[in-house]
Amino acid sequence: MAKCHHCGKEAALPFRCKYCGNLFCEDCRLPPKHNCSGINLWFQRASPSNLKREDEYLPVRFKPSTSHKTSKDPTKKSGKSKKIKPKYKKSKRKSTKLKILLLSMLIALLGIGVYYNTSNLPIKVNDLDGILPNTTQTEVVENVKEELNKAKKSVNQTLQKVIRTPSREKITNETIHAVLEYLNKERTKRDLPAVKLISTGIAQFRAEDMIKRDYFSHYDPEGYPPFYYYTQKGGVYAMEENCGEYRIVGGFLYPNDVPDYAVKSVKSMIYDDALSDWGHRDSLLDPSNNYVDIGVAWDSNRMVLVLHMTKKYVEWTKVPKVDNMVFSASGKLNQDLKFEGVMVYYHPPPREEFNKRHSYDIGDPIAGVVPGRAYYEDVETWRPLKWTIAGQKFDISFKIRPIKGPGFYTVVIWAENKSGLKHPFDPERDNYWTVLEYTVFVQS
Numbered sequence: 001m002a003k004c005h006h007c008g009k010e011a012a013l014p015f016r017c018k019y020c021g022n023l024f025c026e027d028c029r030l031p032p033k034h035n036c037s038g039i040n041l042w043f044q045r046a047s048p049s050n051l052k053r054e055d056e057y058l059p060v061r062f063k064p065s066t067s068h069k070t071s072k073d074p075t076k077k078s079g080k081s082k083k084i085k086p087k088y089k090k091s092k093r094k095s096t097k098l099k100i101l102l103l104s105m106l107i108a109l110l111g112i113g114v115y116y117n118t119s120n121l122p123i124k125v126n127d128l129d130g131i132l133p134n135t136t137q138t139e140v141v142e143n144v145k146e147e148l149n150k151a152k153k154s155v156n157q158t159l160q161k162v163i164r165t166p167s168r169e170k171i172t173n174e175t176i177h178a179v180l181e182y183l184n185k186e187r188t189k190r191d192l193p194a195v196k197l198i199s200t201g202i203a204q205f206r207a208e209d210m211i212k213r214d215y216f217s218h219y220d221p222e223g224y225p226p227f228y229y230y231t232q233k234g235g236v237y238a239m240e241e242n243c244g245e246y247r248i249v250g251g252f253l254y255p256n257d258v259p260d261y262a263v264k265s266v267k268s269m270i271y272d273d274a275l276s277d278w279g280h281r282d283s284l285l286d287p288s289n290n291y292v293d294i295g296v297a298w299d300s301n302r303m304v305l306v307l308h309m310t311k312k313y314v315e316w317t318k319v320p321k322v323d324n325m326v327f328s329a330s331g332k333l334n335q336d337l338k339f340e341g342v343m344v345y346y347h348p349p350p351r352e353e354f355n356k357r358h359s360y361d362i363g364d365p366i367a368g369v370v371p372g373r374a375y376y377e378d379v380e381t382w383r384p385l386k387w388t389i390a391g392q393k394f395d396i397s398f399k400i401r402p403i404k405g406p407g408f409y410t411v412v413i414w415a416e417n418k419s420g421l422k423h424p425f426d427p428e429r430d431n432y433w434t435v436l437e438y439t440v441f442v443q444s
Contacts, residue, residue: 178260
């Protein structure tokens with residue numbers, strides 16, 4: 001267990017500052033909190049924003065800093081992990097009880113209009129003298145009719161919103177397409193390729209689980225991380241999870257408003273993300289992410305949005321799998337990518353305390369897989385059982401050794417970027433892309 005470089009507190013999953021390189025606990029992770037020697041660079045990354053925060057959200061994680069060197073070609077790879085603490089925002093809506101009261105009054109007024117016809121209105125011509133001297137009884141009746149029609153129209157509009165709510169399936173589909181449209185609009189502004197929608201059901205499962213079990217974290221209440229679920233639910237690419245929550249305090253969340261809340265959440269992730277070191281923005285606007293899986297769920301007072309930014313660049317001839325701790329996979333990479341290597345990362349086994357964290361990562365690198373006489377520095381070197389690389393095609397297998405004991409072991413396949421696409425904000429993402437993250441949970 002590492003100790004925080006600033007306060008000395010022990011941290012099970014420490015954060016490595018990308019600006020000074022030291023390890024810190026969750027409280028001291030941001031540069032201003034630990035008097036970072038590279039704080040000027042941190043301030044340079046922040047961009048001004050006049051947008052008001054409409055919701056709270058969780059940051060995305062990236063690969064921890066890694067470096068390896070073979071006897072043939074030294075290469076560096078790096079990444080980072082970020083977080084932000086969620087806060088609840090009080091709604092400006094009036095209480096539900098007050099709305100019901102106002103609605104009842106409007107219905108009562110409409111009932112009065114229906115009960116009295118024009119011949120039975122309790123108004124006499126003589127009664128108008130001195131009050132409305134220039135108004136005839138006919139004009140008064142017409143004015144009353146007009147006001148009643150306005151009241152009726154207002155009641156109908158309210159009933160349309162309260163009673164005739166579209167189906168949950170329709171609202172979900174509207175939300176997904178609204179988020180996709182807005183996300184691609186922001187990417188187009190920066191000359192980035194649009195992302196396509198991929199519907200695996202995994203992001204939807206994650207959103208529904210947070211609503212059903214009443215939590216908001218990348219880790220579930222037992223401490224299982226999102227990359228574990230991604231593999232367990234059939235994910236066979238590289239994924240970055242972004243989560244957002246919109247909570248109503250002292251009011252009611254109308255399902256019709258869910259699409260707007262979801263778009264506002266994505267907008268905040270792009271323009272108001274300084275507290276998470278712009279991790280959301282860098283993920284959503286990463287040109288290497290070419291697909292997105294969107295999940296949304298809600299109850300009477302909160303909405304949860306989950307975006308799985310995905311790198312889908314492999315056409316699998318043999319999907320990744322692990323049998324008796326032997327990993328195997330074969331496929332063909334996109335023509336703009338070149339097979340680079342395989343590394344294995346370790347994350348501690350699930351703990352309930354992880355649920356209190358508001359960021360995640362896949363852990364620390366523990367081994368690299370490479371044939372022949374090449375080797376990795378700082379981590380173990382594992383030799384493959386099979387290693388065939390021919391152009392964009394690859395066919396590999398190797399034994400996963402649980403050298404850290406129980407926990408999550410994630411196989412990561414890296415590829416060199418030959419597409420020429422550049423990240424608009426984070427050049428560290430440019431040279432190497434992950435094309436697979438496959439996690440195995442070792443219990444004992």
